Amino acid sequence: MQTFSLVDDQILALEDENLAALQNALDQAQELGDVGVVFYDLSSGKGVTYNADVEVYGASSYKALYALYICESLVETGQVSLDDSLGTYGGYNMGWQTVRDLIEAAVVYSDNDSFIALRAAFDRVGYEDWIVGLGIDYDTALDPMSDFPTYCPRTSARLWREMSEYLSMDTETSQWLSGLLASTSRSFIRDGIADEQVLVRNKAGWISEDGYYSTCDAGLIDIDGRTYVMSVMTSMPWSDRSSEVTAAIAKALFDTRAALA
Template identity: 30%
Template sequence: MKTRRFLQGMIIAIILFSMIIPGQYASAAELTAHQDFTKKVSSELNKYIKKSGGRVTLKYQDLVTGETFQIKGNTSSRAASTIKLPLALYIMEQAEKGKINLNQRLTYKSYHYYGGSGVIQKDKVGTTYTIRDLVKKAMIYSDNIAFIMLKERVGQRTFIKYMKSVGGQYAYPNGQNLTSANDLTIYAKRLYQFSNKSPLGKELVGYLKKTVYNTTIPSGIKGTAVAHKVGMIPNDRIYNDAAIVYDRNPYVLAIMTKGISYEKSQKVIANLAAIVNKNHKAKASAQYFKSKADVTIYQNSSKSAAIGTLKKYQTLKIISNKGTWFGIKFGKGTGYIEKKSVIALKKASVSGWAANLPQIGIIKMKANAPVVDKMTSGKVIAYFNKNQDYYFFKREKDYYVVDLGGRVGYVANKYITDLSVGM
């Protein structure tokens, strides 16, 4: 009797749970491109890391879709010169706000001296440099003295407060120069966003594209622009790199290594970057997508003119891919949707795909017209806005058959105000 009651309770709980928890973007029969990416990149990276030895932490984030992947991304390790990236970013952001003058000159004093990477150590004590020149040297040559002078200018407490404010988990904890792959991607992503709206952000990215240290992430990603900041402590067998990769779908990638020789670690980072990039490109080449929510369809790749709506959880095929926009067959040409509004699928899992059927005429909507997936008891998959012109390729009963993002859709005759046939 107790067992029976227990089973009944479990069934009720499952039913209630299924009512509370919303459905996933992709059904069990569908495989998202990100799921496929995660599975493959995880397998390939872990296999390579096991072979290379040492400790590797890594974080990837697609800057268009927001999708992420990591291997121990929150694990702390010595930052080395990657700490120079958030400092340079902070200075350029403050300059954008008018709170720092990049033309202010700072004087190189004897206590600023520090060996290792950089070019200022060859100059005379007493030489002056603009803040802009120090930022440039810190990014291109990873100049240690430039970093020390800049950090003195803004104050370490202020710098720590900034890193924490933007999401950094490790900001000189107990005075230690630590970071994580996750923190480094936070700074790289922030720089990418800053560079899209500020000339000073673009200037900083430009310095990082010209760095003299290019044996790591850029070496594994040939033919693609990479803005990155390395950090290494050869004697302690530490080598790190944090990058913005300017692929057609840009992404950020941070890789941190420990316990691998100085020479080998550079090859390891390059090869890990190559694995990530290969799988990123495969993910970004997906042709089929499902809407996350109701998606506005625009006349061009801006938000100036809405021409329709794609309903939530609808699958479609793209015909163009540019920047943050996808193009789909819509109206008398192409409609545009934001990439962030859809989730990529590995392959299509619905029937009813149009196969470049010949267009025989144009219909015009007299009101916002629902598009259904079948004529009898059809489900609404989209809406055409009022006065929108649309190609059709067949007439069936009281419906016009249209191509909606590669799918067959049906618009009832009662929504049509004008018709042109025999083009």
């Protein structure tokens, strides 16, 4: 486990109680699989990280980040309208649903067919250029052969920082996407923090079938005028237990925020 600062060489010290709680939560996760985390304050650039380059199957956690690509790169530039309709893509008959409906279904309800249809429609419109433009290596950071990529907390945090920058633009589309992220049907981060005064905009991923194992969550956390990026990625097979452990990691990370100011 390490603390870091993006703006200076200051060495951060976590309270013993917070350090112990975080280490305990990470130890519980490692009994079930690999785990990596990144948590930092966007204002101060200070954060906490552990195993940030571990690559795990991201499952549905990537759906929000792909929605970011569509909204930021395609909708805002006028190449795509949220009211455009899609028919059959990737072997899925979408019944001429709108881009708006498909993004909402993928982000809020984690609908796989909607996400796959979006990828089939928009991967070749500029997705690779968008990824590379963010300083992320397309081939190593995001598996181009899978709709649901295997990636790491460092890449996840980088993309959620871009999400924060986009949502702060305060356009009609960015605010619409912000509302979807605040309404996701499952959030281990939200469960862990359990505070109605905290705004959590996230997308979780979870699976335990066909040889794929993942319990992940990542997003933006807003409290007291500050925004934090959090990414918790694990290869724990999804279960009630892995959900509880991921929520405990989120809570332990969140409780370190005083040291990051």
